[in-house]
Amino acid sequence: MPQYLAPGVYVEEVPSAIKPIAGVGTSTAGFIGAVADDVTMPLLPGRSGVTAAGEAEPADFHSVAPAGEAQLVDGWETFKNLFGDIQQGNHTLAHAVYGFFNNGGGRCWITRVAPVDADAEPSDEDLAGALETFAAIDEIALVAIPGAVSDAVQTALLDHCENQYLQDRFAILDGRQTTTLTKEAIQGDVRDSSYGAIYYPWIDVGATDADGNKVYQPPSGHIAGVYARVDTERGVHKAPANEVIRGALGVEALVSKAQQAGLNPEDINVIRKFGGNITIWGARTLAGKEQAEWRYVPSRRLFNFLRESIDEGTQWVVFEPNAPELWSKIRRNVSAFLTTVWASGALLGNTPEQAFYVRCDETVNPAAVRDAGQLVVEIGVAMVRPAEFVVFRISQWAGGIQ
Incomplete structure (x- = not known):
């Protein structure tokens, strides 16, 4: 306490007992995907791409972001400057991220995994290992590896979200590309967990291959954008369902109401076509029947929000007198x-x-x-x-x- 020796009036600053707790963000996503080293990158501002002699000038182009390092992306133009426009060497990730921003997403972190060449797929080990780049980024609340449907990668996603030092993020999983409408065919052997949800089928966004054949895309990136849109417009407590997926033109497999009746109890969230709209028609986590209290996506995400907000807003308590x-x-x-x-x-x-x-x-x-x-x-x-x-x-x- 201050020591007063001379008579007089003294004014002291006393800290307020009110220390407001601010709600944390719930819609920043983390994406992992393949981007080849030789993708075509856009020109730097004010550059022509050619020398005075008419030769190509590589220094005039943006450099692709280094592999294995998380990059903050706050818009589609930023993505193109870091990873290139949609093309053969990055198409799955690029379509997913474009869908994220198109559906209402605002910020995401992206870690690039470099395949051997543009036609190769990165290994499950490389994709799962890239999750470590997100561990120290506290603002990430949604995590997806678009197009990765192996048991190993999707289990790693759930493990990442359930980590005792995190438990503040939610995994969005893509279902397998199959016409067999069973839990086993769509989910594989991925275990149940309240920290993730799975969506089926894949969606048509107008992408085609070199021969003009339609190429369906995994929905996880677009759905992460829908999560962000609903969080902004209504709040994290609102189920991200009965919502139209912007940019989706169709689905790979039409699922009827009767067919969904066999999938919904098994925690498979179905994307259905109603008229001309492609709509998310499910909001269940992979919690399973044993964890009925965590059956719904908004229940788990709201609890994550409450826990993280209170955790961050009460750090001042540590080492205070326990009285x-x-x-x-x-x-x-x-x-x-x-x-x-x-x-x-x-x-x-x-x-x-x-x-x-x-x-x-x-x-x-x-x-x-x-x-x-x-x-x-x-x-x-x-x-x-x-x-x-x-x-x-x-x-x-x-x-x-x-």
């Missing part, structure tokens, strides 16, 4: 944040008291806990869940006055 004054500050700040979340419609209840509770007192912090250097805060939230099955009961009425 009732601190407990009161924590209750006040966490409750204020959850009240804001409740007001946005993300929590169930007519009042904040019905929607959540925050307990941080001597009941959860007895002497034994405090002696171990721990401070425990218990939080309960009532999350809203999507109206997946809407039932109208209609009957005949004789009419007249009741």
Whole structure:
């Protein structure tokens, strides 16, 4: 404390007990994909690409981004300057990223894996290993490896999201290209997990091969953009379903309502064609029947958002005196944040008291806990869940006055 020796008036700055918790971002994506070393890159601004003698000048072109390093991309032009326009050496990743921005995405991190040549596919080991480049990037909330449908790569994606030091991101998986409408055919042997969702079938975005044949694209990049759009317009608690995929012209396999009735209970999210629109018609995670509380995509993503926001917003608590004054500050700040979340419609209840509770007192912090250097805060939230099955009961009425 300051020491006062002479009479007078002294003004002190006292830190406020209010330390607002800000909601973290939920729509920054992380993509991994193949980009060949020899892709054609765009010209640098103000360059012609040729010397005075009419010869090609390589120095006039952008250099392709180095492999194995995550690059921040905030728009399609940035992607082209780092990885080239859509072409043979990058087409799967490029279509996915274009679909991400076209559907509402704003920021993403991209790690390039370099195949041996433009026609080769990178190994599962290289694709899975590239996930390590995302581990230290805290803002990533969605992760996808467009077109990678092997058990090894998709399991690595789920492992990455479930990592005990992360648990703040969600995997978007592409289903296999198959006409057999079973969980096994679409999902393979990828294990169940609430930290990911899988989508089927692949989509038509107008891409063709050298012979003019239609080339269907994996939907994960476009769907990540839909996630971002819904987060912006409605909030992370809104299911990213019953939403049109912008840029999709068709689907590789038409799935009827009866056929989807066999896939939806198995946690396969189907993309269907309604009229001229290609629409996401499912919002289930891969949690499985054993984790029914995490069945829906918005439930898992909302919980990730709450956990990460509270984690980042309470770092100031570490090493503070573990006493009732601190407990009161924590209750006040966490409750204020959850009240804001409740007001946005993300929590169930007519009042904040019905929607959540925050307990941080001597009941959860007895002497034994405090002696171990721990401070425990218990939080309960009532999350809203999507109206997946809407039932109208209609009957005949004789009419007249009741």
